[in-house]
Amino acid sequence: MDPLLRVEDIHKRYGTEEVLRGVSFQLDRGQTKVVIGPSGTGKSTLLRCINRLTAPDRGQVWLEDVEVTAPRAKINEIRSQIGFVFQDFNLFTHLTALDNVRLGLVKVKRMGKREATTRAMEELTRVGLKDKAGAYPAHLSGGQQQRVSIARALAMDPKLILFDEPTSALDPELIGEVLNVMAQLAEDGMTMIVVTHEMGFARSVADEIVFMEHGVIVEQGPPEKLFRSPEVARTGEFLRKISELYGAEE
Amino acid sequence: MTFNFDVSYLPQLAGGLVVTLEVTSCCIAIGIVLGILLALGRVYGGRFISIPCSIYIHFFRGTPLLVQLFIVYFGLPNWGIRLSAFASGILALGLNTAAYQAEYFRGAIQAVKAGQMVAARSLGLTRLQAIRHVVLPQALRLVIPPWSNELILMLKYSSIVFSIALYDLMGVGKRIASRHFNYFEVFIVLALLYLALVLLITLGLRWVERRLRVPGLGTAGRGA
Ligand SMILES: Nc1ncnc2c1ncn2[C@@H]1O[C@H](COP(=O)(O)OP(=O)(O)OP(=O)(O)O)[C@@H](O)[C@H]1O
Numbered sequence: 001m002d003p004l005l006r007v008e009d010i011h012k013r014y015g016t017e018e019v020l021r022g023v024s025f026q027l028d029r030g031q032t033k034v035v036i037g038p039s040g041t042g043k044s045t046l047l048r049c050i051n052r053l054t055a056p057d058r059g060q061v062w063l064e065d066v067e068v069t070a071p072r073a074k075i076n077e078i079r080s081q082i083g084f085v086f087q088d089f090n091l092f093t094h095l096t097a098l099d100n101v102r103l104g105l106v107k108v109k110r111m112g113k114r115e116a117t118t119r120a121m122e123e124l125t126r127v128g129l130k131d132k133a134g135a136y137p138a139h140l141s142g143g144q145q146q147r148v149s150i151a152r153a154l155a156m157d158p159k160l161i162l163f164d165e166p167t168s169a170l171d172p173e174l175i176g177e178v179l180n181v182m183a184q185l186a187e188d189g190m191t192m193i194v195v196t197h198e199m200g201f202a203r204s205v206a207d208e209i210v211f212m213e214h215g216v217i218v219e220q221g222p223p224e225k226l227f228r229s230p231e232v233a234r235t236g237e238f239l240r241k242i243s244e245l246y247g248a249e250e
Numbered sequence: 251m252t253f254n255f256d257v258s259y260l261p262q263l264a265g266g267l268v269v270t271l272e273v274t275s276c277c278i279a280i281g282i283v284l285g286i287l288l289a290l291g292r293v294y295g296g297r298f299i300s301i302p303c304s305i306y307i308h309f310f311r312g313t314p315l316l317v318q319l320f321i322v323y324f325g326l327p328n329w330g331i332r333l334s335a336f337a338s339g340i341l342a343l344g345l346n347t348a349a350y351q352a353e354y355f356r357g358a359i360q361a362v363k364a365g366q367m368v369a370a371r372s373l374g375l376t377r378l379q380a381i382r383h384v385v386l387p388q389a390l391r392l393v394i395p396p397w398s399n400e401l402i403l404m405l406k407y408s409s410i411v412f413s414i415a416l417y418d419l420m421g422v423g424k425r426i427a428s429r430h431f432n433y434f435e436v437f438i439v440l441a442l443l444y445l446a447l448v449l450l451i452t453l454g455l456r457w458v459e460r461r462l463r464v465p466g467l468g469t470a471g472r473g474a
């Protein structure tokens with residue numbers, strides 16, 4: 001079967017700094033890839049190049065048989081098929097949780113209001129926030145806000161969801177509720193790319209871990225392999241350091 | 251000492267009041283529409299849009315309102331454009347307030363966090379949809395307090411239209427006073443009328459702001 005996503009030789013430069021120096025990988029349907037790597041390595045830039053929130057300088061991104069990077073690609077339609085979950089949630093401040101989830105349905109998918117409400121409530125229920133539908137983001141905890149933003153992405157029926165450090169802005173006691181939702185999604189067969197430092201999550205949920213440094217993929221493979229016997233010494237070193245910091249209990 | 255003011259002036263003053271309110275609301279309406287467009291042009295337009303918008307704003311903020319009014323009313327007829335006094339008044343005042351409002355709108359648009367636009371685009375909203383459904387609803391709420399100053403200023407500045415023979419409050423007052431030689435009394439009454447209007451506007455806008463208030467948006471530090 002063809003992969004759902006193909007990323008081929010992506011390059012991105014900011015000024016004189018080459019942030020991505022030729023990144024390629026593939027992702028099959030239903031797979032979860034966890035991307036790890038030191039700060040400033042280009043992980044966020046890579047995710048943003050996939051749905052062209054940032055335009056890559058070179059290289060191609062394919063979502064099934066559609067070239068995302070083609071100049072004439074219907075980028076808004078493509079973006080509606082790729083969920084994006086941000087580190088600092090970015091819920092629409094002036095809208096309730098329900099309206100946050102509904103906006104894309106009504107404005108992008110042109111769904112009727114009633115149908116959109118039903119759909120949005122389904123996803124809010126799925127992330128355990130049915131009774132917070134009427135609350136504004138300012139009245140929700142960080143963990144709740146992030147779960148609403150996951151519901152907002154899910155409601156669009158995306159083929160793929162990109163998570164950019166979804167728990168890094170959360171107080172430690174709120175991280176679990178978000179990771180649980182994500183683990184459940186992976187189990188339900190959602191295709192995901194997750195940038196995270198949560199090694200416990202990476203170990204138990206990822207089908208594959210990608211270790212990036214200085215704009216390139218250093219090594220990728222199944223978690224057991226990377227944790228037990230990485231091919232590149234640097235991978236093992238980084239995993240040990242990050243596991244000490246964030247914990248990777250099995 | 252007597253206060254030389256006769257109730258028989260009131261119908262005339264009421265007529266003037268109507269003109270003042272008409273001029274103010276028309277020029278404010280022009281200013282809102284044009285001001286939002288100018289602000290969007292400055293924030294989101296490429297160089298070819300944002301530079302002309304800046305020039306416009308600097309021109310209207312950098313020259314006296316009265317000069318602008320006279321250009322429109324006395325100057326444009328030389329180019330074959332002849333507008334009534336009322337149209338000239340609201341056009342000049344409207345073009346002027348648009349420049350000031352644009353700067354308030356621009357500040358408010360830029361105060362909306364960048365992540366809001368990015369999140370909207372990530373869902374597949376076009377830039378215009380994101381501006382319309384995400385950025386502007388927040389910016390317009392944020393802009394109400396500074397913007398109310400502009401509305402109050404325009405109410406007061408609208409009095410300059412008496413100089414092109416419009417009988418607004420000021421025009422009517424001047425006509426009454428020059429007929430009865432009671433400048434002091436008439437203008438004191440005018441001042442009180444303007445003051446009452448300003449109070450009404452202030453209260454009205456505060457009510458609107460409260461009605462539209464959303465938690466977490468621009469109300470921090472004001473004791474919600
Ligand atoms: N819009 C931008 N303009 C200029 N430089 C940028 C921009 N975005 C990112 N960079 C730079 O590109 C480099 C990679 O940034 P990126 O955010 O992709 O790294 P990251 O791996 O996600 O890091 P972190 O773990 O800190 O989130 C950094 O040096 C950053 O300063």
Ligand SMILES: [Mg+2]
Binds near residue numbers: 044045164165
């Ligand atoms: Mg990042």
